[in-house]
Amino acid sequence: MLDILIKTFKTGTVTTKYPDKPDIPPIGFRGKPEFVADRCTYCGKCVSACPPNVIRQKEEGGKKTLPVSYCGCIFCGRCEEVCSYGAIKLTQEYELASKTKEKIKNIFGRSLHIREVDAGSCNGCEVEVNALSNPVYDIERLGLHIVASPRHADMLLVTGPVSRNMELALLKTYNAAPEPKLVAAMGSCACNGGIFGNTYASGGGVDKFIPVDVYIPGCPPRPQAVIFGIMVAIDKLEQKIQRKDFKI
Amino acid sequence: MTNQYLEYIRKEFGDQVLEEKSSNNEIYITVKRDAVVRICDFLFHHLDVSLVSIFATDERKSSGGFKIHYVFSEKEDVFIIIKINIDEKHPEFPSITHKIPAANWYEREIQDMFGLVPKGHPDPRRLMAFEDWPSSSYPLRKDFDIKTRPPRVKGEYVYRRVEGEGVYEIPVGPVHAGVIEPGHFRFSVAGEPILNLEIRHFYAHKGVEKLFENIPVDNAVFLAERISGDNSVAHAVAFCQAVEKIGGISIPARAKYIRTIIMELERLYNHLGDIAGIATDIAFAFGAAHVNNLKEQIMQLNEFTTGSRLLRGMNTIGGVRRDIVDKKDDILLQLSSFTSEFRDLMELLFATPSVADRIETTGRLYNDIAIGLHVVGPVGRASGIDSDVRRDHPYAAYSELGFKVPVFKAGDVHARTRVRADEIYESVSIIQRALSSLPEGEIKVEVNDVKDGCALGYTEAPRGETLYWINISNNRIERCKVRDPSFCNWLAIEYAVLDNIVPDFPIINKSLSLSYSGNDM
Numbered sequence A: 001m002l003d004i005l006i007k008t009f010k011t012g013t014v015t016t017k018y019p020d021k022p023d024i025p026p027i028g029f030r031g032k033p034e035f036v037a038d039r040c041t042y043c044g045k046c047v048s049a050c051p052p053n054v055i056r057q058k059e060e061g062g063k064k065t066l067p068v069s070y071c072g073c074i075f076c077g078r079c080e081e082v083c084s085y086g087a088i089k090l091t092q093e094y095e096l097a098s099k100t101k102e103k104i105k106n107i108f109g110r111s112l113h114i115r116e117v118d119a120g121s122c123n124g125c126e127v128e129v130n131a132l133s134n135p136v137y138d139i140e141r142l143g144l145h146i147v148a149s150p151r152h153a154d155m156l157l158v159t160g161p162v163s164r165n166m167e168l169a170l171l172k173t174y175n176a177a178p179e180p181k182l183v184a185a186m187g188s189c190a191c192n193g194g195i196f197g198n199t200y201a202s203g204g205g206v207d208k209f210i211p212v213d214v215y216i217p218g219c220p221p222r223p224q225a226v227i228f229g230i231m232v233a234i235d236k237l238e239q240k241i242q243r244k245d246f247k248i
Numbered sequence B: 001m002t003n004q005y006l007e008y009i010r011k012e013f014g015d016q017v018l019e020e021k022s023s024n025n026e027i028y029i030t031v032k033r034d035a036v037v038r039i040c041d042f043l044f045h046h047l048d049v050s051l052v053s054i055f056a057t058d059e060r061k062s063s064g065g066f067k068i069h070y071v072f073s074e075k076e077d078v079f080i081i082i083k084i085n086i087d088e089k090h091p092e093f094p095s096i097t098h099k100i101p102a103a104n105w106y107e108r109e110i111q112d113m114f115g116l117v118p119k120g121h122p123d124p125r126r127l128m129a130f131e132d133w134p135s136s137s138y139p140l141r142k143d144f145d146i147k148t149r150p151p152r153v154k155g156e157y158v159y160r161r162v163e164g165e166g167v168y169e170i171p172v173g174p175v176h177a178g179v180i181e182p183g184h185f186r187f188s189v190a191g192e193p194i195l196n197l198e199i200r201h202f203y204a205h206k207g208v209e210k211l212f213e214n215i216p217v218d219n220a221v222f223l224a225e226r227i228s229g230d231n232s233v234a235h236a237v238a239f240c241q242a243v244e245k246i247g248g249i250s251i252p253a254r255a256k257y258i259r260t261i262i263m264e265l266e267r268l269y270n271h272l273g274d275i276a277g278i279a280t281d282i283a284f285a286f287g288a289a290h291v292n293n294l295k296e297q298i299m300q301l302n303e304f305t306t307g308s309r310l311l312r313g314m315n316t317i318g319g320v321r322r323d324i325v326d327k328k329d330d331i332l333l334q335l336s337s338f339t340s341e342f343r344d345l346m347e348l349l350f351a352t353p354s355v356a357d358r359i360e361t362t363g364r365l366y367n368d369i370a371i372g373l374h375v376v377g378p379v380g381r382a383s384g385i386d387s388d389v390r391r392d393h394p395y396a397a398y399s400e401l402g403f404k405v406p407v408f409k410a411g412d413v414h415a416r417t418r419v420r421a422d423e424i425y426e427s428v429s430i431i432q433r434a435l436s437s438l439p440e441g442e443i444k445v446e447v448n449d450v451k452d453g454c455a456l457g458y459t460e461a462p463r464g465e466t467l468y469w470i471n472i473s474n475n476r477i478e479r480c481k482v483r484d485p486s487f488c489n490w491l492a493i494e495y496a497v498l499d500n501i502v503p504d505f506p507i508i509n510k511s512l513s514l515s516y517s518g519n520d521m
Helices: A002-011 A045-049 A078-082 A124-132 A164-176 A188-192 A223-233 B004-016 B033-046 B101-114 B208-212 B217-225 B229-247 B253-281 B285-306 B325-351 B353-359 B367-372 B377-382 B413-436 B485-489 B492-496 B502-512 B516-520
Strands: A033-035 A058-060 A063-065 A088-090 A112-118 A144-146 A155-159 A182-186 A214-216 B017-023 B026-031 B050-059 B065-074 B078-087 B092-094 B117-119 B167-172 B184-190 B194-200 B453-461 B464-473 B476-483
Touching (some): A002 B285, A002 B325, A045 A078, A112 A124, A112 A164, A124 A144, A124 A155, A155 A188, A182 A188, A188 A214, A214 A223, B004 B026, B004 B033, B026 B033, B033 B065, B050 B101, B050 B476, B101 B117, B184 B502, B194 B492, B208 B476, B217 B229, B217 B476, B229 B253, B253 B285, B253 B413, B353 B413, B353 B502, B367 B492, B377 B464, B377 B485, B413 B502, B476 B485, B485 B492, B492 B502
Antiparallel strands (some): A033 A088, A058 A063, B017 B026, B050 B065, B167 B184
C-alpha cells in the first residue's frame, strides 16, 4: 500500500494542457493534405493513386481545380509520394473537425455524456477513444464522460463505415438515446466510408443512416483531434475548416 | 523439395495424390476430394502439424471449378498445403471439423462466402452472412459484384439452448457498455456461474477480402493496415512479405531491421494496453492508470518515430517508406527509462494480493483444448503451446536477433498476463539490439510490376500468428485470404469461461485480447 502511495506522489501530474495550450505533432506527422495550385500540372497521378479516392480533378469555367476531401482522407501520404512537382503536401494540421450547422445547441452547456458506438471500425478509433480516458488526456477534466448506455448519452460517437450487419444495431442505439442528442462521426470510414467505401458489406459513412452533427476526420484522429471535434460540436471551440472545403 | 512429411504422405496416400508442386517453403499437394479427411487427420494427429488456415478460391474461369486449400504449418519452416478440386455442379466438400476442431469456422466461412457446403459439419449454421442475407448470393464468388446490395430477407438465427430449473440467459452486445468492438455474447447461467457461452460475431464484416480483389496491388497495403487497427504493422508486413515472395523481391537489410523495430513497438503498446485493461477490469485503478500512462508514452514514441500513433503508413512492397535514422538516440533513451518503470510496476502488480486473488486460476484454458482449436500467440503460450512465428518461420531480421519465447502452463489470466509482461522485456531488448546494429543502405527497392503467382506471408502479431495467402495475376490481386490470430482464438473463450462467474468474464475476455474487426473483416 505504501509503495502505491510513494509511486503516485513520485509520478506527479502527467495530464496534457490541451486544448488550453496548442499541441504540435512531431515532424513527420501526416495531417491535412494541402494543395499548391501554381505547382500543379493536373497530371492526375494523385487522383488515381489515392486509396480512398477522395481527390478529384474538376474544371469550372475553364479553371482547373483539385479539391481534396478531408472527410474520407486516410492520411496515407500516397498523393505526396507520387507527385513529382511537390504540388500536394501533408501538413501538421490535425484539427479538422467540421460541423454541419453553424450553431448546434446551447443546451449542452457544462458537461456532455458520450456513448461510443462501433459500427464496424477497424478498432484503430477505439484505441484512441480509450486513450481519451487515460491520465494524459483525461477528458473528464473537460466535463466529458464516456457512459455505458445510449440511454444516458447526449452524444453518440460513431466509428466505422457502418457495416451491413451493424446497421440495425446503430439505428436502435440512435433511437434509444434521448433527445436532444448529437452524433459525431469519428474517423475517415465513419465520415465517408474511408478505404472500405461503399460495398455489399460497408455502408459508406454514418450520415447515410443517421443525421451527423460533427465530422472528425483522421485515420484514426489523434486524441487531441477527437477532443477538438467534441468541443467544436458543443460550441466550445471554433472550427477551422470551412464546410465547403470539407466534402466533395 | 524433399521433406519427411511429404514422404509420409506419399507412402500412406500415394494413390490419392494428384499433383505436387513446391515453391519457396510451401509444398502444394493436390489430392482426391474424398481422401482429404483422412490426409488432414493423419497430418494433424499422427504428424502433429497444426492446421493454420482453410480457404477456398473461385477458379471456375481458369480451371473450371473451385479449390479448397488446407494450410498446415510445421516446425521446420515448411508449410504443407493440401488442395482439393470442387466441381461447380456438386458444390460440396467433406467436413474435417469432427477430426480437427480448428476447422469449424473456416468451413462455415467457405459455406457463406462461396456457397460450398461442408458435408457432415456438426454446426452448419450461418457464420459471416447473417440470417437476413439471401441464400443464393455468395460474395467471394467471381460473378458477385462488390457493389451489389442484396435485399434483406426474413430469417432466424437459433442459439444453443441450455434448459433446466433456474437457468436463464444473459444477452450482451453488439453495442457494449465499454469502448469495445461489436459482437454478441449469449450466456446461459444458473446463478453466477456460467454454464455455457455462445459467441456470435461478424458484425464488423466489411467485405475486406472482396475489396482486395478490387484495388491496385500497391494500395492494398493500406487496406491491410486497416483490417485490425491495433495490429496494423503485423498485417501490413505479412501482406508485403507475401507479395515480395511472389515477385522474388529481396528487400534491403535496413528495411528488414526497421520493420522489426516497428513490429516490436506495436507489440509493446498492445501488450501494455492488455495489461492495463486487465488492471481496469479487476478494479486495480492505480495499476491501470500507470500502465495506461506507459502505453501512452509508447504511442507518442510511435508518432515521433513514424508519424502515426498506430505506426501506419510505414510499410510498402519492397521495403519501408521512411527511415528512422535521426531518431535512434531518442528511442533508446526513452526505452531505457520505460523498462525500469515497467519493471517496478509489474513487481507491484504481481505482489498485490487483491490482484492475485482475481487473476489466479481465473479463465483457465487447458492445453488440449488450446491445441485442438489451434490457439495462437500469447494466449497459446500461456496454455503451454510453445510456438512463435518469429522463431519457427523467421522473417524480417528476427533470425539475426536472438530472443526468448516465454511459455507458461497454467493457462489462466495470471499466466497470460505474465507472458505479456515477459514479452515486453524481450521486445525492448530486440528493439535495442536492432537499433544498435542497424545496417546502412537503402530502405526500399523499386517495384513496378509484380509477377503472377501465389505465396504465403506471415508474421507474429501482438495477438499471434497472422497469415496472408495472396494470388496475383496480371498485376491484380486474384484472391487474398487473411487469417487474423483472433479468428483462431475466439472459440477458445467459450471454453475459458466455463465454471467461472459472470463478473469474471470481462477479465477473461481482456486477457485473451481478441480483435473483432480482424476476425470479422
